[in-house]
Amino acid sequence: MRLLRTPEERFSGLPDFTYPAQYAEVPAADGGPALRIGYVADGPADGPVVLLLHGEPSWSFLYRSLLPVLAGAGLRAIAPDLPGFGRSDKPAEAGDHSYARHVEWMRAFAFDALDLRGVTLVGQDWGGLIGLRLVAEHPDRFAAVVAANTGLPTGDQDMPAVWWSFRQAVERAQVLDIGRFVQSGCRRALAPAERVAYDAPFPDEAYKAGPRAMPLLVPTRPDDPASAANRAAWQALARWDKPFLCAFSDGDPITGAMAPVLQAAVPGAAHRQHPVIAGAGHFLQEDAGLQLAGEITRFLGG
Numbered sequence: 001m002r003l004l005r006t007p008e009e010r011f012s013g014l015p016d017f018t019y020p021a022q023y024a025e026v027p028a029a030d031g032g033p034a035l036r037i038g039y040v041a042d043g044p045a046d047g048p049v050v051l052l053l054h055g056e057p058s059w060s061f062l063y064r065s066l067l068p069v070l071a072g073a074g075l076r077a078i079a080p081d082l083p084g085f086g087r088s089d090k091p092a093e094a095g096d097h098s099y100a101r102h103v104e105w106m107r108a109f110a111f112d113a114l115d116l117r118g119v120t121l122v123g124q125d126w127g128g129l130i131g132l133r134l135v136a137e138h139p140d141r142f143a144a145v146v147a148a149n150t151g152l153p154t155g156d157q158d159m160p161a162v163w164w165s166f167r168q169a170v171e172r173a174q175v176l177d178i179g180r181f182v183q184s185g186c187r188r189a190l191a192p193a194e195r196v197a198y199d200a201p202f203p204d205e206a207y208k209a210g211p212r213a214m215p216l217l218v219p220t221r222p223d224d225p226a227s228a229a230n231r232a233a234w235q236a237l238a239r240w241d242k243p244f245l246c247a248f249s250d251g252d253p254i255t256g257a258m259a260p261v262l263q264a265a266v267p268g269a270a271h272r273q274h275p276v277i278a279g280a281g282h283f284l285q286e287d288a289g290l291q292l293a294g295e296i297t298r299f300l301g302g
Contacts, residue, residue, distance in 0.1 A: 001032040002092040006201050011087065014197045017064045021087050026108035028091070029101055037109045038087025039080035043071030048143070048300065049116050052079040053106070055125020055150070057178050057211035058283065059086030061197050062124075065289030066296070073297040078116070080109055082126065084210020086201050097213035099226035102126075103133045110134070111141060120144040120300060124285065125255070126214060128152070135240070136233035144243040145268070146296055149282055151258035152237075154230045155219035162253045167215040176208050185282035187251055194286075237266050244268035245299045247292060249280035 011021070019040035028035040040060050050070055052063045060079035070077040081088040083105050084097060091097060110116045119142050123131035128150025135142050153159065170176065179195030190198075202208050219227045244266045248259040259276075263269045275295045280287035 001028050001030065001096050003028065003033060003035060004090040004092050004207050005036070006087065006090070006203060006207065010200045010203060014061065014200065015191065015193045017061050017197065019067070023087075024109055024113035026105055026113060028089075029096070035083055035091075035105065036089045037080055037083065037105070037113070039078060039109075040067070041076065041078045042067040043076040044074060045076065047071075047074050047076035048118060048120065049076045049078060050120045050122055050296065050300075051110060051116065051131070052077060053121065053123045053127030053131045054079070054082065054085070055127045055129075056214040057085070057176075057181050058125075058198060059201055061086070061200075062283065062285045063289075066285060066293040069290065069293035070297065073301070075297070075300065078114070080106070081201075082106070082130070082210070084213070090201075090207050090210055092206065092209055094209045094213040094216070097210060097217060099129070099217045099219075100229070102130050102217075103137075106130050107134055107138065111138065117141055118143045120146065120296075122146045122148060122296060123150050124148045125150055125282070129218070132237065133229065133233050136236035139236065139240065139242075142242065144245070144300065145240075146245045146247055146299065147258075147262055148247045148292060149249055149252045149255045149284055151255050151262075152230050152233055153219045154234070155221045155224040155227045159218065159220055160254055160257070163218075166254075167218075170212060170215050175205060176202075176211055178202055178208070178211060181211075182283060182286075185252075187279060187281045187287045190286065234265065239267070241267040243272075243299065245272065245295070246274040247277060247284075247295045248274075249277045249282070249284040249288065251280055252282045252284070254282055
């Protein structure tokens with residue numbers, strides 16, 4: 001596996017994101033070189049851990065407004081970059097990426113490298129597709145879950161038409177405009193410097209195998225390579241009686257239908273007030289980050 005590493009200077013001067021980069025190494029695959037995972041953290045070292053997982057095609061910059069709020073509430077907020085994104089190493093070929101590998105990379109990061117325990121997962125987009133698998137497969141490591149504009153597809157139901165349009169746009173794009181794709185999932189207009197920040201991890205097209213691969217890894221048919229594992233995860237989540245919160249926006253046509261499904265399927269979500277974050281799109285961290293942070297702290301404090 002050939003790995004690319006974004007030069008550090010690409011991450012200089014990003015707006016409202018002055019956290020020093022931290023790194024951990026995990027096995028890459030097939031006996032190849034170790035893969036370096038970049039992450040940022042805030043809050044007391046001994047505070048309850050909140051693991052913030054981003055999705056396609058963003059990176060930990062997405063959580064910049066949540067980190068100080070969670071830290072101020074006494075939580076240890078940790079936001080890694082998925083392999084292929086942010087400061088993490090980037091497997092150079094689309095075929096290097098698979099759903100199973102991304103689950104294993106995040107497992108190795110969270111449990112082998114950092115030895116996190118008593119974790120609250122906050123997962124949005126692919127952060128939930130990966131994170132909910134980790135919760136289902138390693139329930140002893142987790143204390144609570146916040147699902148935010150995400151799901152756990154098995155390929156047994158079709159994806160929304162708007163998602164298929166996104167997938168086709170990614171497949172057809174000769175130049176993948178990361179900042180534009182993030183903007184398309186926001187209600188508010190990103191500042192030019194914010195769009196630059198989303199482009200920062202990708203100096204050129206060679207670095208974009210991850211963003212190009214991820215839409216192709218979503219299970220869209222019942223015999224997808226990830227379908228059986230995701231069905232097993234649903235069965236495990238049907239036994240999850242620890243706290244589970246759905247904090248979805250009111251403006252995400254991609255994942256919005258998953259909120260009531262999760263609320264009905266997961267015992268830990270029962271008899272709980274699940275907030276609907278108004279005026280936000282798919283990337284609710286950008287549109288309503290402070291409100292989302294407030295919902296997380298209230299959930300964990302209550």
